Amino acid sequence: xxLAIPGKVAExxxxxxxxxxxxxxxxxxxxxCLDFVPEAREGDYVLVHVGFAISVVDxxxxxxxxxxxxxxxxxxxxLGLNADERRTP
Amino acid sequence: MKYMDExxxxxxxxxxxxEIRRRSTRPWVLMEICGGxxxxxxxxxxxxxxxxxxxxxxxxxxxxxxxxxxxxxxxNALARRPDVTLLSYGDMLRVPGSEMDLFHVxxxxxxxxxxxxxxxxxxxxxxxPDRHVVFFAIGFETxxxxxxxxxxxxxxxxxxxxxxxxxxxxxPPAIRMLLQSSRNRVQGFIAPGHVCTxxxxxxxxxxxxxxxxPIVVGGFExxxxxxxxxxxxxxxxxxxxxxxxxxxxxxxxxGNRAAQDAVERVFEVTDRKWRGVGEIGSSGLRLxxxxxxxxxxxxxxxxxxxxxxxxxxISAEVLLGHKxxxxxxxxxxxxxxxxxxxAPMVSTEGACAAYHQYxxxxxxx
Amino acid sequence: MQPIxxxxxxxxxxxxxxxxxxxxSAGFSCPVPLPAGGRVLLGHxxxxxxxxxxxxxxxxxxxxxxxxxxxEDQAVVSLxxxxxxxxxxxxxxxxxxxKGGDIGSLAVHGTINDLAMGAAKPLWMSVAxxxxxxxxxxxxxxxxxxxxxxxxxxxxxIVTGDxxxxxxxxxxxxxxxxxxxxxxxxxxCLSASQAKVGDAIIVSGMLGDHGIAILAEREGLKFExxxxxxxxxxxxxxxxxxDATHEVRCxxxxxxxxxxxxxxxIAGSSQVGMELDEATIPxxxxxxxxxxxxxxxxxxxxxxxxxxxxxxxxxxxxxxAALRSHPLGAEARIIGRVTKEHPRMVVMRTTFGTxxxxxxxxxxxxxxxx
Numbered sequence: 051x052x053l054a055i056p057g058k059v060a061e062x063x064x065x066x067x068x069x070x071x072x073x074x075x076x077x078x079x080x081x082x083c084l085d086f087v088p089e090a091r092e093g094d095y096v097l098v099h100v101g102f103a104i105s106v107v108d109x110x111x112x113x114x115x116x117x118x119x120x121x122x123x124x125x126x127x128x129l130g131l132n133a134d135e136r137r138t139p
Numbered sequence: 140m141k142y143m144d145e146x147x148x149x150x151x152x153x154x155x156x157x158e159i160r161r162r163s164t165r166p167w168v169l170m171e172i173c174g175g176x177x178x179x180x181x182x183x184x185x186x187x188x189x190x191x192x193x194x195x196x197x198x199x200x201x202x203x204x205x206x207x208x209x210x211x212x213x214x215n216a217l218a219r220r221p222d223v224t225l226l227s228y229g230d231m232l233r234v235p236g237s238e239m240d241l242f243h244v245x246x247x248x249x250x251x252x253x254x255x256x257x258x259x260x261x262x263x264x265x266x267x268p269d270r271h272v273v274f275f276a277i278g279f280e281t282x283x284x285x286x287x288x289x290x291x292x293x294x295x296x297x298x299x300x301x302x303x304x305x306x307x308x309x310x311p312p313a314i315r316m317l318l319q320s321s322r323n324r325v326q327g328f329i330a331p332g333h334v335c336t337x338x339x340x341x342x343x344x345x346x347x348x349x350x351x352x353p354i355v356v357g358g359f360e361x362x363x364x365x366x367x368x369x370x371x372x373x374x375x376x377x378x379x380x381x382x383x384x385x386x387x388x389x390x391x392x393x394g395n396r397a398a399q400d401a402v403e404r405v406f407e408v409t410d411r412k413w414r415g416v417g418e419i420g421s422s423g424l425r426l427x428x429x430x431x432x433x434x435x436x437x438x439x440x441x442x443x444x445x446x447x448x449x450x451x452x453i454s455a456e457v458l459l460g461h462k463x464x465x466x467x468x469x470x471x472x473x474x475x476x477x478x479x480x481x482a483p484m485v486s487t488e489g490a491c492a493a494y495h496q497y498x499x500x501x502x503x504x
Numbered sequence: 505m506q507p508i509x510x511x512x513x514x515x516x517x518x519x520x521x522x523x524x525x526x527x528x529s530a531g532f533s534c535p536v537p538l539p540a541g542g543r544v545l546l547g548h549x550x551x552x553x554x555x556x557x558x559x560x561x562x563x564x565x566x567x568x569x570x571x572x573x574x575x576e577d578q579a580v581v582s583l584x585x586x587x588x589x590x591x592x593x594x595x596x597x598x599x600x601x602x603k604g605g606d607i608g609s610l611a612v613h614g615t616i617n618d619l620a621m622g623a624a625k626p627l628w629m630s631v632a633x634x635x636x637x638x639x640x641x642x643x644x645x646x647x648x649x650x651x652x653x654x655x656x657x658x659x660x661x662i663v664t665g666d667x668x669x670x671x672x673x674x675x676x677x678x679x680x681x682x683x684x685x686x687x688x689x690x691x692x693c694l695s696a697s698q699a700k701v702g703d704a705i706i707v708s709g710m711l712g713d714h715g716i717a718i719l720a721e722r723e724g725l726k727f728e729x730x731x732x733x734x735x736x737x738x739x740x741x742x743x744x745x746x747d748a749t750h751e752v753r754c755x756x757x758x759x760x761x762x763x764x765x766x767x768x769x770i771a772g773s774s775q776v777g778m779e780l781d782e783a784t785i786p787x788x789x790x791x792x793x794x795x796x797x798x799x800x801x802x803x804x805x806x807x808x809x810x811x812x813x814x815x816x817x818x819x820x821x822x823x824x825a826a827l828r829s830h831p832l833g834a835e836a837r838i839i840g841r842v843t844k845e846h847p848r849m850v851v852m853r854t855t856f857g858t859x860x861x862x863x864x865x866x867x868x869x870x871x872x873x874x
Binding site: 052053054055056058067068075076083085086087088095097099100101102104105107108111112115116119120122123124125126127 | 140141142143145148150151152153154155156157158173175228255256257258259279281282284285288292295331332333334336337359362366385387388389390391395397398401
């Protein structure tokens with residue numbers, strides 16, 4: 051359960067005592083409460099669930115793990131296992 | 140969209156799938172817990188990519204589906220009151236209670252509205268002091284912090300016309316129940332990544348240790364899920380039963396402390412009924428006594444609204460992974476998304492609905 | 505709109521990959537009661553399966569006749585050797601004013617488009633207002649001015665009208681009902697039942713703009729977006745297409761229920777299957793962002809200035825070129841083919857090479873939390 055999507059924090063403000071961010075999701079923007087991510091800064095990516103940021107995306111960790119995933123994609127291709135092997139029952 | 144599109148890359152997905160097929164020596168039975176993960180698996184046809192290397196069964200991770208019958212009845216009762224505005228997440232509106240769903244209550248004149256965030260609910264209560272605004276607060280651990288904040292905000296604003304109808308459930312007790320069953324076939328779990336973003340990984344380590352099953356914390360994009368499956372297969376092939384975190388770009392070992400604090404301030408653990416499954420001890424949350432003024436059940440005396448769950452229902456079998464939606468004799472015929480017989484067919488995250496919407500053309504028995 | 509009955513799994517033909525047997529298993533039942541019937545729900549107006557049921561269960565049995573039963577977006581009747589097209593529509597959009605339009609321009613465009621989808625040149629329309637007591641006069645003036653503007657631009661005359669006022673609390677400010685009349689182009693007959701195996705499926709541009717523009721202004725869901733409704737009169741685009749090729753089987757504008765409802769209707773009506781290529785479905789980034797946030801699928805979001813064209817395979821390229829030559833079709837794409845397999849079902853080939861069904865929804869698509 052858990053529709054949460056990553057967005058970029060464009061602006062941070064305090065609105066009535068609540069730390070609020072204007073978060074961009076691919077061109078649309080929505081306000082999100084940043085109280086759970088006090089370390090979030092403008093320019094960071096946060097994961098937003100029902101209007102609340104629940105974590106800051108770790109850029110380095112993302113890059114590190116993604117590089118490994120990419121290499122699997124390349125490897126798969128080299129081994130010729132990427133040919134369209136659709137499984138139809 | 141950054142941190143999303145890259146995890147839908149077809150080449151990487153096919154590469155990981157190929158690697159899974161290469162490593163797997165038998166059809167390991169794996170379960171993803173969260174409804175959002177089920178949705179992705181069905182939408183991208185991951186089962187098709189994996190063929191016989193893995194058997195995917197779907198877990199009870201759809202809070203909409205597991206909301207007990209009597210809770211829907213309580214929501215309906217509230218919505219029927221002329222002084223109440225009932226706010227809810229969209230997908231709850233079509234879940235049938237003992238007699239009807241919230242859409243039908245709306246048709247009969249109930250003030251039922253959809254909101255995206257509990258903050259919207261607080262705002263609405265603030266702007267409409269002559270209405271009592273009840274927010275139908277359902278969800279797993281992921282959403283509890285947001286609901287807690289809504290209560291704290293309402294308290295700060297001194298609102299007297301705002302309350303929550305709480306139906307929160309917790310994931311680990313359900314997994315424990317599943318693992319304790321003698322009929323359990325699941326050999327590895329994909330833990331729900333956004334739940335773990337809040338609560339961390341510790342509870343899953345306990346489960347892995349106690350029941351000797353590998354558990355991998357997984358995300359929600361197809362590449363994330365494939366990678367989680369791959370790590371599970373590798374563990375199973377090597378005979379390991381550890382917890383790994385493949386969603387480390389957002390999940391920290393200790394979770395989100397600030398979010399956990401909010402929940403601990405406002406909620407406490409309680410027993411909860413799961414629709415189609417029955418009562419699971421200490422598997423839910425309720426508002427603490429000191430927040431009784433924001434508890435719709437207490438304010439409106441709803442504790443006595445009860446409903447009997449039907450004693451035989453394949454929903455339970457599907458939710459616990461014993462059966463597939465397509466094993467149900469009513470699937471696609473007497474039970475469809477527009478005439479759902481049970482909860483997993485109602486929400487788009489329910490296993491039955493996901494199968495029906497995306498995969499029924501490949502049904503063979 | 506073509507009624508689609510529930511696809512009964514046991515009645516699908518057993519050619520190709522689809523074989524279904526349901527085993528009887530003792531002790532399995534799902535005795536959760538069905539939701540109470542007997543009332544009209546919002547879902548009945550959504551353009552999906554519930555709408556189809558309403559047609560089948562209530563309207564057709566009472567009103568059916570050879571013209572109505574064809575259930576195209578417009579009715580074509582013959583008079584003294586001429587073919588006239590007639591269409592009717594009601595507009596209940598909330599809010600009344602939105603980025604890219606308002607209920608007035610929407611009413612004119614929607615009426616024109618229903619006629620245009622039947623290859624009819626829109627000539628005259630009627631307009632009937634149902635106004636809520638207390639509506640500001642200024643609001644009414646703005647809407648009417650917008651209607652006149654839209655009609656004039658499209659060369660359509662509003663020739664008759666009516667006004668009713670209802671008590672405060674009804675009509676959300678205002679509802680508009682229209683009827684349009686046009687002249688069907690000679691030598692051409694478009695219908696949802698004419699799609700043939702091998703035909704190309706073309707959309708005229710980006711999907712989901714209108715639905716998202718409206719949702720962005722809805723209380724409880726509000727978000728910031730530059731997305732404007734694509735509300736537009738499509739007759740000139742249709743004319744450009746028909747001037748270029750006559751091998752057009754069917755035209756439809758994917759309004760409520762989105763592209764997926766429209767394609768399912770055509771597939772059902774023509775008893776053919778469809779296969780779409782996910783990589784070619786055109787959606788602008790902002791619409792995608794909004795859909796991701798709310799958990800919506802752009803395939804089900806309303807459009808008010810787009811068309812779907814089913815054309816013969818050989819006409820695909822000329823049709824595409826013709827659409828692209830017009831500003832309203834600049835981003836047209838071929839998105840799939842009509843197939844023999846899985847008749848009455850629309851299937852999508854995902855970017856991963858797997859397949860999934862593109863189903864018709866029961867009611868409105870709901871923002872989700874999971």
